[in-house]
Amino acid sequence: MSELLWQKPGVEVDPRIQAFLAGDDVLLDREFILDDITASAAHARGLARIGLLTRDECDALCRELQALAADIEGGAFVLDARYEDGHSAIESRLVERLGDVGRKIHTGRSRNDQVLVATRLWLKRRLGELRELCRELAALCLRRAQAEALPMPGYTHLQRAVVSSTAMWWAGYAEAFIDDAVRAGQAHDWLDANPLGTAAGYGVNLPLDREGSTRELGFARMQLSPIYAQLSRGKFEIAAVDALGAAALDLRRLAWDLSLFTTAEFGFVSLPAQYTTGSSIMPNKRNPDLVELMRATYASIAAARVELEQLLSLPSGYHRDLQYSKGALLHAFGRGLGALALLPGLLQGLQWKPERLAQAFDEGMYATDRAIELAREGLPFREAYRLAAVEPLPRAGADPQASLDARVSPGGHAALGLEVLRERMAALSP
Incomplete structure (x- = not known):
């Protein structure tokens, strides 16, 4: 493993403790490292805007960050156990390529x-x-x-x-x-x-130009x-x-x-x-x-x-x-x-x-239709419910299509309202 970002002089790092601390970070950070690189470039440009980096230093950092991203995407660079995490890998690469200029990337930010x-x-x-x-x-x-x-x-x-x-x-x-x-x-x-x-x-x-990095x-x-x-x-x-x-x-x-x-x-x-x-x-x-x-x-x-x-x-x-x-x-x-x-x-x-x-249809599946039919004719629903329990077939008989055609409540088969759903789809932001 490369030297740790936080390592202090005279303190020996126990490899067992460090392995536990690092956990799966080098594996998990493979998913995030390209975004970390993108944000690092934005941070570098922000430091240049407030005079913490010269234009040449900023250009060098951004160039090396872009090269690192290309190496990751092309397989030439793999985040592995040489590094504590993706953050340390980025900084290590910049220091390796740019020396002290690479060490400036962390000014004003934290992991x-x-x-x-x-x-x-x-x-x-x-x-x-x-x-x-x-x-x-x-x-x-x-x-x-x-x-x-x-x-x-x-x-x-x-x-x-x-x-x-x-x-x-x-x-x-x-x-x-x-x-x-x-x-x-x-x-x-x-x-x-x-x-x-x-x-x-x-x-x-x-x-820090935080509005600039936000944009x-x-x-x-x-x-x-x-x-x-x-x-x-x-x-x-x-x-x-x-x-x-x-x-x-x-x-x-x-x-x-x-x-x-x-x-x-x-x-x-x-x-x-x-x-x-x-x-x-x-x-x-x-x-x-x-x-x-x-x-x-x-x-x-x-x-x-x-x-x-x-x-x-x-x-x-x-x-x-x-x-x-x-x-x-x-x-x-x-x-x-x-x-x-x-x-x-x-x-x-x-x-x-x-x-x-x-x-899969049976006569009992029409009982609700019959109860509603009787209620439409003026019978109190609870009485219609009791009658339909013993005489379940509506006037149309055991006809599934007739049952569906009569289902006119909004969203029912005869009034699906697919156009309403299409309008909701169209209203979704891209």
Whole structure:
């Protein structure tokens, strides 16, 4: 390992202690180091604007930072155990190439604001990806809701309840994913604040051009209070994970539906062959393993949220406990976005089995229609309810399509309101 940034003369570093302190940082920081480099270049230019760096020094630092980014992207530089973390790797590279000029990069900043700004830049992209995935899923569901209107059973308590339709099923998930896209956008906008220049949480005795770095890094605003910059660590990660979790909850329920619908007992849908796997011992099996792992994805996100929340049992100021927030965040978004990215292909290839859907209807599923029919004729609903319990068929008889055509309440099959959902989609910020 290179010399530690914080190492003091005469103090021997115990390698076992240092290994524990560093933890997985060199692995986790591979995800954040390019954002750290971007912020370092903005910091260098800010130092030049207030006269702490000459133009030549600033140009040299930015040139070497750009070269380091290119080496990382091309595989010529790998963050590994030679370094304590990504921050020390950046500074070590600058010192190696530029000597004392490289040592100037840390003027007026701390590793605290480095990790804060890199994490926020990284999360802005991840939340943008989440929003676009949710928009894509909502659009796909709307297309299929428009194109398919097969009668299908609607369930409550996993018992056959009323007549529903594939169009209503698709429309329900379309609206869910629209809301998830909104939630991702709200989380993005909420954390779109620049902490660079807050240093260790108490500011520095330099007139740092924080407004300039805010504009350069593409943040919507500056996070003003250095103390709040530290207080917000963990808090903004939880907000991002919550947005991811909202989409993953809808994914979990959708996956549950497909898990049931693909069983021999239901048999409502078939999945594309590439989205299923075989058994290692039973030649007859095709298993919905992908759907089941999609269903399990929320567990990882929920676990990450709990870990982040538990880390925040702290007083104000920075504490090393917060180092563990990075692993939870990466794990949640890695699994969450990975699962959601596979969902469009799965849903696009899903095929309904009309004959099995039709076989699943029974007379009791029309009882609610009959009760409403009697109530429309002036009978008190509770009396209509009792009559429909023994005489469930409406005037149209056991006709699922007639039942659907009569479902005219907003959002019901005969009044799906897909145009309203399309307008909500169009209103989502890009």
